[in-house]
Structures are given as structure tokens and as C-alpha cells.
Amino acid sequence: MKALFNYIKEVLGGFYTLLQGLGVTGKYLFTPWNYVTQSYPENREKLQMFERFRGEVIMPHNENNEHKCTGCGLCELACPNGSIEIISKSILTEDGKKKRIIDKHIYHLGMCTLCNLCVRACPSDAIIMGQKYEHAVYNRSNLTKVLNKPGSKIMEGIKE
């Protein structure tokens, strides 16, 4: 008799634990202030990333199309997976000296792990981490970018 009683108690207790779990989920069904879902494409204008968020490497240019990059190649050395390549060219300055300046700062976004080591290595703060996160493309070659804009030149007063 006692065994039967215990058995029934066990079964009912089991049901009670199941109902408790249902209670938790049921509670959230009727408390709309607990909803956490974000609606991404709708809130796209308002969506703000955190200021340290690392989306891609960019090179800021000012309004005269000038950047701070001297082409020293420290970021290329610091990058652990070779996603930065610097192609430099030599020009003649006004006083007749040969000088190497940057031709192209090539950045492979498809290989970049956004580890921030290149930004730390840069002595003149020429490259920073950008906030853009929407990068999806149909063709892989579109992920290779040239960071210095065409016709840009180095800002005055940046020493190598």
C-alpha cells in the first residue's frame, strides 16, 4: 500500500516539475517588457556599434584627400596573417633627392581577423578600425581593397 502511495506521489511530483518549467516559459509569453529580440534591418539607421568595435581597417582621409600613411610597412610586418600589402614607389623630391612613398596600401578584408595589431603598430595613426559591419559580397575579389584613395598624398608634417 505504501509502495503504491509512493509511486503515485512520484508521478505527481514528476508532473509538478514539468509544470514548473512550463511556468517559466509561460511567464515570458505574457510579459512583453522581457522581450529581447532586435529587428535588424528595420533598426539599421539607429543601430550603433560600440566605439571600440572592430569592423574593418580603414585609412581616414581629410577633405584635401590627404592621409597620414608614410608607407613604412610596420603594419605589414605586424599583421599575423598577411592581410596587408604595401606597394611603394620612389619619386624625386624638389631638392633632387629620391624618396620612397606609398603607392598602394592593399588590404585583404577576406583574410583579416580584426586583431588590431596593425593599428597598434602604426607609428603615425594612419589606419584605424572602422565601424562598418556590412561587408557581404558576391565575388571574393571585391574584398581586396586599396585603402589610400586615388590621387591622395601624405599630410603635411608627418615624419617617417
Next chain:
Amino acid sequence: MAEYREIIFNSDKIQTDDYFVNIGPQHPSTHGALRIVAKLEGEIVQSIDPVIGYIHSGIEKMCESLSYPQLIHLTDRMDYLSAHMNNEAVCLCIENALQVEVPERVKYIRTIMDELTRIASHQLWWCATGMDMGAMTTFFYGLRDREPILDIFEETCGARMTFNYNVPGGLMFDIHPNFQKRVKDFIRYFRKKLPEYDTLLSGNVIFKERTKGLGVLSKEEAIAWGVTGPSGRASGYSCDVRKLHPYSAYPYVKFEEKLATDGDTFWRYQLRIEEMWESMKIIEQLIDNIPEGDFAVKMKGVIKLPEGEFYQRVESARGEFGVFIVSDGKKNPYRLKFRSPGFSNLFVLNELVKGVKIADLVAIMATLDLVIPDIDR
């Protein structure tokens, strides 16, 4: 007719063959690309053979051609759920080799980040365990509570999971001004939400019936097979590196090393839930007392380790994580070996599953908390 009867009822003449079931490498319950070849008799598992290497990427070989600050970002990609501990292990190893003393502030922040990572890892493990046993609800609840931690990481480190926050000699940035407030908010929030986990899964009668007494690992076996972390502690094996070989700010805090004696699937589960409570206690002791000071010491431009061999162990979310560096005095290591906790924990699985049903194999595997890139490296 008589011959047939003789064959059917005289069991000597019936021949059976082993029945092999191949699970993986693309299977939702193997937590990644693990392949398990199970030898069955009917529904009963006789032995299993884990086949790994489906995400082997040669990190140890790559590290031999990278400099010390560069190779840290690869440790993020090994055990991505305890990325911060892996980073820290490499940094501590380099700092110990160079005998650099990091500021107190760094130690405190590293410890807080460690524990936040541990909570986030255990939450995700909780989701996965529930899903492996057929409870989809846990997936949504666990990942909901993980998002505030990821927000804290993203605000301070700049990435959600693979943040590369440690550098030799300290941290990459100082903490964000909102860090302390956010962490305290999170602890307050999570103290309310963690009892829900018990109500949803640990208190559930189906879950208890399925896990109690399943896959028992004794203490001696755990030591001999090198099972560490919560899986080892569930067998009563005191293996917490935070207690035995304290590093960073762990000597300054009071916490309990949770131990169980049963060593079955349920206790491996329960210990991780209790570890989340302990982690919250550690964070609460540290978060208000972060000392002022620098967030990194100045290191040389090119870091070269002295000749010799260096070993550093830390407690990651899955167990004892070790870094073994053989240096020949150059700027990159001569040989670098990661002692990953999952590697030892995986190979004990064969001992645990003998004689259980194949559905329980998934449950036992879930509570060992395997992360396959951690095993494959």
C-alpha cells in the same frame, strides 16, 4: 523444419556480426566536426573510436613562424569559448619567462574577464546539453543571458568572442568607463536568471532520470586519464588550477572549489551550474576594488624569450589548459605545444560509454563539454 528450429533456438549456431554506426563529422550533437565510430550490439554501445582531425589546422606549426605577440590571436581560434584564458596562458608564460611583473590592475581585470568568459562558456554548454537531450527551450534561455556578457566584451575589447585582448605585458586597452557598471548590472540580472536554469532543466524529472548514474567515472580513472575541469571534479578529483597554482588575482579572492563524488552525468552537469555561482562570487569581490594604475608595462619592440623551456597552466572553462614553449632565444618559438583539456577529456569517452544505450552516448558526450577545435588545434 527441425533444422530451422535447431538453428533458431540453439544459440551456438547463430552468428552475429558487429554493428558499426558512424556519427559525424557533420552531426548536430557532436559539437563540431567530431566523428565517432560506435561499435554496437543491438542498441548497446560496446566501444567507440573517436576520429578527430576534421578541423586540424596546424596551429602549432604556424606558431613556429610567428612572433610572440602575433601568435596570441591564434589561441583565440582554438578554444573559442574560453578565448580569454588561452590568451592569458600564453601571456603569462611569456611574462614568467621574461620575469616581467604586470601591474595589479592588469591582474584584476584579467581575472574578471576570465570569470565572465567562464560564465559565458558554461551558458553555451548548458544550451547545447539541453538541445542534445531534446530540450530546445534551453537554447533560447542560455543564449539570451549570454548576450549581455558579449556586450561587455564588445564594449571593452572590441569583439564578441575572439577578442585578442591580452598582449605580453598587460592588456591591449584599458577597460571601458562603463565596464564596472555593466558588469554589476549583469551580475544582478544573472543572479535572478540562474535559478530559472534549475527549474527548467536540473529540476526536471525526465532530465534527472536520464542522467543519474549514467557514465560513471571514478576518481582514479579521472586522474589516470587526465580528465580535468568540472568533469574531473565531479569525480572528486581536486584539480582546480586556480587553487593549486594560483595566477593573476586568484590568490586575493575567496572561492570554493566545488567537488562531487558520484562522477556521473548529472553531477558533471550540476557542477557547472554551481561554478557559475562561484564565478559570480569572484567577480563581485573584485569588481569594486580594481586598483588604479597602468594597463600594461612597456615591453621591448621585439620580444625574445631566453633559451629554455617554459610551461604555464591555467584553468580554462573545460579544464587545465597548458602552454609549453621551447625557446632557442629567437623572436619566434622553437616549439610550442598547447595542452588542451578537451584532448584528454575526449579519449576517456570510450571508458564511459561501455554498455550504455546509443542515445545516452550523446548525453555523456554533452556533459564532457567538448570543443573540437580545442582538441584538433
Next chain:
Amino acid sequence: MGIRKKRLSEIESNDSPIISTHEGGSIVLANLDAMFGWARRNSLWPLTFGTRCCAIEFMAVGASRHDFSRFGNEVARPSVRQADLIIISGTINYKMAPVLKRLYDQMPEPKYVMALGACATSGGPFYYNSYAVVKGADHVIPVDVYIPGCPPRPEAYFYGLMQLQKKITKDRYYTEKKLLKSEKLK
């Protein structure tokens, strides 16, 4: 049923897939195409194929905060035979590559592939000096959309998904078939 799928070489532009629209598609079939495209793009069922960190981010995409069921992307299928989108979330190495190829071959048409993260796009951190990693999943199977990032944010995943939906909308089945026939006649 041979449904001709647009390959990467046919698409030059980055932002919108400009697929040549053929003159003289009949009214009924063109509308039927549009209907198929609408139905397909709003019920993309992904395969749970996770290898490395991106798989965890893919889990986050499916969970309560981001919730990909808003895109009809809802049910992650464990079997390829029920799925129509492979999301390669993680590293593919030489041991895994035949498995991936086989999964792709088992999938029913129309099938779509998304490369999530740096490893699937180009090998990522394992491009140089690694002996085991395939340098990009498109060496194994054709990829429709690449999403860089290591791992990409959930929002980045959604952006990639919308790009894929855009591509599916432009896909032609009936009008294309008719054209192929007329080409053959010539």
C-alpha cells in the same frame, strides 16, 4: 530538373546582382518565376554545419536576441536532404573537404552556399604556413555569398542573407529554360 544557377563569374557588380534579363519572356512564365523566387527566398532552410567559432555566432543568430526566423530562415536542418542553404561557418581543411563536397552533392536543387567568416572565405588566419587548411571554401564548392569578419556579427550575417535573397529573387527558371531551347534550335 535542371535549374540553371547563376555562377559567380556571371555577376560582376558587388552591390546588386545584375543578371541579364532576357527580352520577350512571356507574361505567365515571368510571373511564375517571380513567385518561385519569392517562395524560395523566404523559406531558406540552413544546414547545421559548424566547424569553428563562426558556428557559435551562427547559434547566436538563431537565438532570442537576433532570431533568424524573422527571415524565414527558421529551421536549421541536421540533414542536407532537407536543407537548401549550406552556411560554411568555419575552417575547411583537407580532411573535411571531401565531406563538404559530398554534403553539397547530396543536397536537392536549388541549393545555395554562404561562406561565413574569414576561414571559409579565404583561409583567413590559416592562409599562410598552414599545411592542413583549404585556402577558401570556394576551392571545394561554389559559393554564392561571402561574409568576411572573424567571426562576423549577427547583423553582418543578416546583411549577407539579404544579399542572398536578392540574388534568389533575380534567379530565372522558366524564361531561362525557354531561352536555352531556342538557343539549341539555332
Next chain:
Amino acid sequence: MTNEELKLTIAKLCSSAEFKDGAQFLEVIVPAADLHHLCRELRHNGETAFDYLFCLTGVDYPTYFEVVYHLDSTRHRHVVVLKARTASREYPVLDTIGDIWPTAYSHEREVYDLLGVRFNNHPDMRRLFLEDGWGFPLRKDYVDPVRIVER
């Protein structure tokens, strides 16, 4: 036990062992022939009681391979590092210690897979990560012009 006491005990167990004070732990260089015997003694001797093998790895040196065993004792909490060197680089062979610490079986398979050091009496000496027919990638002279892109 302190490192000095350990040194004396191990010298008693194996007379041909060489000692070296490492940066952290006591390092013992064991001749390959005595390795299995010494490991068995260290495991079952009540004074040493090294019951936890926490790391097993191989290192490639120009003339030989070295396999490094990190041993810990859960009773006495002391650590020792054993090192065994193979006789040659062409046919590297050592004895297995998997019958003493079962976790060593899988670690030895890893060393075999990546470095090509074979272990005698190992029941299951298969490749672990890579397929049959690969070279041994962690050797310093490993070249693979097809798969590796050099930087």
C-alpha cells in the same frame, strides 16, 4: 618533496639519469632504455606517486627527437619533467608508457602523427589528425609545396 629530494630518489631508481635545473621544474634526461622502468617506479612508488601525466609532447632537434613528459602527483603536489631522446632521427622509436598512464596512448598517437616518433608496444599506432600518407608536419625539414603557401 622538494626538487633536491626528488633528485636523490630518482638517482636511486635510475642511476643513468642526468639532471638539469630548469626554469620552473626539475628536468630529468632519461636514457630511452630505462624510460619504461623509471616511469613504472615513479608511478607506483609511495614516495613519488606521480599519478597524473598532464603533458606529453615531442620536440624535433637536429640530431634526435626528444619526447617530454610532464608528471604531477596529486598526493604530494610535486612536478617532474622527464625527457627521453631517440637514438637516431631516421628510425625514432621509444617505449610506450600508456600501460602506466592510459592518457598517454592518445598523446603518443599525436606525437606519432605530427613528428613520426613510433612507440613500441602501443596497441593502436594509427594517424590521429592527418590521413595516411602525409609527411610528419612538425619536423623542421617538412616541406609541402602544394598545400603550404609560404610567407
